[in-house]
Amino acid sequence: MAKELTVKDLLDNTRLKIVTGEEYLDRKITTPDISRPGLEMTGYFNYYAPERIQLMGITETSFSQRMNHSELLLIARKMMQPNTPTFVVSTGRELPEEFMQAAQENHIPVLATELTSSKILANMTYFLSGGLAERQSVHGVLVDVFGLGVLITGDSGVGKSETALELVQRGHRLIADDRVDVYAQDEERLVGEPPAILRNLMELRGVGIIDVMDLFGAGAVRSHATIAFNLHLAKWHDDQEVDRLGNGEEVINIQGVGLPRYVLPVQAGRNLAVLIETAAKNFRAKQMGFDATETFNNNLNNLIAENSK
Secondary structure: OEOOEEHHHHHHHOOOEEEEOHHHOOOEEOOOOEEOOHHHHOOOOOOOOOOOEEEEOHHHHHHHOOOOHHHHHHHHHHHOOOOOOOEEEOOOOOOOHHHHHHHHHOOOOEEEOOOOHHHHHHHHHHHHHHHOOEOEEEEOEEEEEOOEEEEEEEOOOOOHHHHHHHHHHOOOEEEEOOEEEEEEOOOOOEEEEOOHHHOOEEEEOOOEEEEHHHHHOHHHEOOOEEEEEEEEEEEOOOOOOOOOOOOOOEEEEEOOEEEEEEEEEEOOOOOHHHHHHHHHHHHHHHHOOOOHHHHHHHHHHHHHHHHHO
């Protein structure tokens, strides 16, 4: 399910300051879409979306200077609807007095910033898109390994938390243990975060619940991370087919986004933390164009060509 955001959340997470309506910051924001009410300033309300944040910049405030008091007040009252969360004014501009009056009448807070319209629009869209996105709960552990979000999954008791703990001891950072809330930041990126009740906590069988930040410091945890790939821990079976060349990448679908998936067999004596570190480095190398599997195949083809002569 999606989070619920209020105007106060927007105020706390973007470079905005409050102009008026401090007592109304609990108003709900239900959509990440933001309107630039240019046509509405001319009186065209056929497709007005009052549930959106209304952003006014130089164009809108300059146009208002051409209008008389009664016109402005009429337009302002039409724009200030019961489900309008807030008005934001960019570029250090000020809302006309008529808009301030209508905002007070309808209990709508007014926020302002020195940033340009394009910059504050990008900031608000990024925050709202993530905050209001649908969440999918995934059973697993999310760890930041060398700057890459690695989603570790596997059957219960396979050693996900213990492996994550060893990674933390090796200097990497925990995002979430046992349950990861995943949402799509856009069409290509998945972001994972912990549920509020589990933030910074880890469960270890036989030890109990530990607070990772309390034991290892603030540098051992992160609030969220973009997920680079999924590493699935599978219990070893003698008849199990294992990818030995690294060219058997699978893709799983979460929230409509394809995520690379690798299966790592779990067997006594295997150092999973080192293997995961190596997998993260290898993934980064492939992103940079260095593929060891391709190098091996080229070497093999060259050897075959030489022997065939």
